Amino acid sequence: MRATLSCSSLRPTLGTSVRSMRSDRWRCALCQDIFRGTTETGDPIRVVLTKGVAGVGKTVLTQKFSLDWAEGRANQDVQLLFHFTFRDLNVLRKKRFSLVELIHHCFKESKKLFSFQCLQLLFIFDGLDECRFRLDFSRSQVLTEPTESASVEELLVNLIRGSLLPSARLWITTRPAAANQIPAQCVSMVTEVRGFTDPQKEQYFRKRFRDEATAVISHIKSSRSLYIMCSIPVFCWIISTVLQNVLKQTEKPELPKTLTEMYVHFLVVQAKVKNEKYHSRSLADLHWTPETREMVLSLGKLAFEQLLKGNLIFYERDLRKCGLDAAEIAHSGVFTEVFRDEQGLYEDKVYCFIHLTVQEFLAALHFHQTFYSSGVNLLSPPHSSESHDPEAFYCSAVDQALQSPNGHLDLFLRFLLGLSLPTSQRLLPSQMIHTESDSTNWKTIDYITEKLAEDSVSEERSLNLMHCLNELNYRSPMETIQEKMRGGRLCRTYMTPICWSALSFNLLSSNSDLEEFDLRKYWASERGLKKLLLVIKTSTKAILSGCRLSPGCCSLLASVLSSPSLTHLDLSNNDLQDSGVELLCEGLKSTPCRLETLSLSGCMVSETGGAFLASALSSAHSPMKELDLSYNHPGASAELLMALQAPLGPLQTLRLDPAGARWMTPGLMKYSCDFSLDPNTAHRRLLLSGHKRTVTRVEELQPFPHHEDRFTDHCQVLSSTGLWGRCYWEVEWSRSKGWVDVAVSYNGIKRRGDTEESGFGDNDQSWCLRIEETQQSVSHNKQVEVVSEIDKNSHRVGVFLDSEAGALSFYHVSSDECLFHLYTYFTSFTEPVFPGFGLWDDGSSVSVVKVKTGGRKRPLEDCPIFNLPKRS
Structure with a gap:
């Protein structure tokens, strides 16, 4: 299965998928295949919406599609292809056109064509997230003729919903946050452009770095935030630009560890390049000239103001409001001019930062610098009486970011908090260095952990707060949860709200798909x-x-x-x-x-x-x-x-x-089963009574006849019948000095010899809950784990077998008949299993209890019970 490009792949996602692309998991497909096949209702694919984060390669994908079509390599059933960008359409939003006129206006070569109904057309609209006009699907007038005049937004609405040119195909690209502007019923298929896979990340860095490639890759992998971001191709370029510069400087360079440090370095690199390339200064000269510093501050102002408005592209009038000269900023390295030579379509030149993350970083830098230079919090209402101390400043930014419904301030907040550390600011000009005391940073960390404990904070925002803690170099929660996961004790450990967020963060940022x-x-x-x-x-x-x-x-x-x-x-x-x-x-x-x-x-x-x-x-x-x-x-x-x-x-x-x-019947009671014990398996010091449902260890040898199934050395017994499917049973135990085993076993467990092969829990044939004087532990194949201390008020245990699902669970049954989960084994059962008991001291006994099928409370929280080990 091939990827669309070396840097990205296309996969079916929301909406109605194409049958030829269906599978249990995302299936990569060539971009030229997206209009092939039909929807599940049998209709042809007409509108495709492609999502992808900024910089992941959506525009390159559409350009490659157009080039392959133009050169006759793909999609030759399409007779005319019109490639629009929303950047271009923004400047036409106040004008009225018919669809024919719009095509003529934008594509001069098409002026000889006046009828498109008999042709197979494909319209590409790239960058819905950059659209500066509203697509109103509820109020726009219905247009059916390509010669009817309307606003650009009305033409697009009618094309998308199929009123205009219903046989035409449309391909729309967007960032995920803007995808909901198109109603789901108007979309035949939604796809997603994925960035670099893990092997592609390594391939990229091995091409950029030769001798240092292994060290660079290892360093990037050590920071989850950086490694996750490397799925975006342009970020790989940014990180390579930075690391190549840092590695040149000293023999033992200190590589940036956080996202903020990386972008500060990137800004420094661009300042150096600007001075060398456009001002004839050597790289050894001071790179923070007054002109460069002022330009960065002005770019930061533009970035911040446009970020709050949700704008990713700007026009010259936006630049002038921030005191920026278009020709000068083109030399900054972080700004790109988008223009063509065609007349009549582009009233203004269009500008953008090379990537959204650069805009977010500069916006955070401007916000940070403004507060420390003037005491003004730009996110607070005018004339606000809000405290001007740094602690309140950072905490108010956390609050503002959490109030964002789509998370558009998430990265901004990460950069802002990262800028509070000395390690992030040391490369900035002295006029922009305003570091905080450790106490301020710790209070910010405490405030974030308090927010993580609030139920009102969504999982998405909680995940970003964990990234913020990373930027503040506070990794204790992540390290703690990783240790618990490695120890296999997570589901018997007290979990604080920050532990939950750390667990979610670890699972979602793992290198492999879930x-x-x-x-x-x-x-x-x-x-x-x-x-x-x-x-x-x-x-x-x-x-x-x-x-x-x-x-x-x-x-x-x-x-x-x-x-x-x-x-x-x-x-x-x-x-x-x-x-x-x-x-x-x-x-x-x-x-x-x-x-x-x-x-x-x-x-x-x-x-x-x-x-x-x-x-x-x-x-x-x-x-x-x-x-x-x-x-x-x-x-x-x-x-x-x-x-x-x-x-x-x-x-x-x-x-x-x-x-x-x-x-x-509620709970596990519906699966209750009944069984008796098999005297042919009982050790001769075990006495069976109560219709063979109770076993007691005694001093006298019982007169059992010889039988090949009998345990000869371990004082154990098995049930007379094996269990399969879903079965629940309960037992009551009493012990004098030794321990009691409540187990299940395959029939093939060894019966002779005082060896590990015949003891419950000491082999791969059996699973055991061992009840001792002060604690309970589980064991299988000699792997032992303590699960709880003993409850002196109740001596009852519940066991649930779901053999088809491969689960075996042990429960403590409290005196008020509540179930407390102790442990679950997950395995693939290959044959019926037999309940079994082991008694290791005279006078100890176990009885199979008749389970009540009504009135039993549901199980409580899955946590340790009684006198727990100390919480970590």
Whole structure:
């Protein structure tokens, strides 16, 4: 599978995808293929919306497409291609044209053409995020004739919704924040331009650096923020420019570690180049001349004012307002002039920074410098009585950035906080150096951690606050959570709000895609769902089975279903009930939903919930291929769902059995099972009683006959029957001095010899919860982990087996019959397993308890219980 360009690839995402491009995961495609195939309703691809962050290569992609077409290499079914940019169309926003006149005005060669209805046309509109006029799809007049005059925005609206030239194809590119300007129903397919992959990043730096390539790559990888940004090709150029300059200076250079330090260095490099190239000064001369310093300050003012307005492109009038000379700033290195020689179309020359991040950095520099030179906080209302001390200044900037609905101040805030450190400012001219004390920085850090604890802060903004802590060189939360993840103790550790944010940050910034995210491995609870919702949204397959989710959680999950990534969702063994399914179906009905596999097994879904699902999946755009409704009671709605099976419906797999009223019991009680112990496996010092449901260790040898299945050295016993599927059982234990083992085992466990091969938990055949005098631990294949201390008020343990899902869970059952999760093993069970018990002191006993099927409370939070180890 080929990438579109060496620096980017195109992948199907939101909206209705093309059948030839469908797969479980994003599939790269050549840009020339985006109009091939049909939508899932059988219609041709007419409007394609391509998203991508600034600098990722969207414009280059459209230019390559146009060049391939012009040179006859691709898309020769297109007879005419018109390539517009919103930068160009902005200067025409106050004029009126017919579509024919607009084409003639912009493309002089087309003036001999007056009718386009019989031709296959392709319109490319590049840079929707730079559009300075509003596309009003609700109020624009309807146009059907290419000769009707209207404003430019009305012409575009009618082209996009298909009133004008309905057979024409349109390709629109945009940054993600502006994509919602186009209604989803007007778009046939939405694609995304991805930046460099990890191998492409390395390839790029190995070309730019030869001898130092390995060291450079290692340094970049040491900073997650820098490494993530390197997916953007232009950022790789910026970072290479900086590092090449730094490596030339000394034998042991100090490389910039943060994003802010990198951009300060970049500014210095551009100042040096400007002085050498345009003012005949050597690189050894002072690079911060008064002229250069004033230009940077003026550029910062322009960057800040236009950033607040959301403008990425500027005109000469914008430059003049900030005291900038167009000819002079063209030599700055950070500014690019966009112009053509054609007359009549371009009233003004158009300008922009080489990348949005440069604009955000200069805006932060201007904001920072203005406060320290005049005491004015440019983000505060005029005549504000706000405190002018630095602590309040940085904290108010944090508040302003958090109030942004689309995060347009996120990078600005990161740069601003980074500029407060001496390491970031040491290369700036002395007039611009205003460093803060450690106490101010620590108070900023404390304020950010307080904000991370607030429920009102979205996951996206929390993630940026973690980047801000990185810029302040405060990496303790990330290092702490990484240590906990390496130790495998995360889901039994007290989690502060900042730990949650650090966990989300670590997962989202990992080098590999989140192909499968299993919430049970981190924190199987509603709280875990809420805190890691963004991670779930980013993953391809989300496993939320047995996470004790309530019906109300489904409103959150419904919002996740609009994710272009998520194709598989496992919600089995959660008491979602019909009310939760109803909420979930709102997300299933949405056009962007790409979910192909949904498991609601054991979720207490009745006939009402089944009808909700049948209605949601009957919509024409539903991508659902597999639905699991086993262990529910769908009643008559099962027939409605069966009608949706292939070949008449979208469902290729539908699981309804087992079904019935017994599965409407809350919690794990619905899976309760009963078994007795097998006397042929019992060690001769074990006494079975109570219909073979109780085992006690005694001093006297029992008169059991010889049997090849009997444990001869370990005082252990197995059940008489193996278990498969979903099974829940509880046992009560008592011990005198030694310990008690509650285990499950394959039948193939060794029975003879006092070796590791026959002891529960000491081999790959068995899994064990060991109950000792002061603590409980789990073990499998000699890997032991302490999970909690002993609760002296209750001696009951619950065990849940879901062999098909590959999960084995141990619970403590409290005196008021609440379940506390202790530990879950995830493995692939290959055959039935047998419950087993081990007793290591005379007088100890274990009894299989008759489980009550009603009145049991749902499990509580997934955390350590009783007298916990000290919180970290």
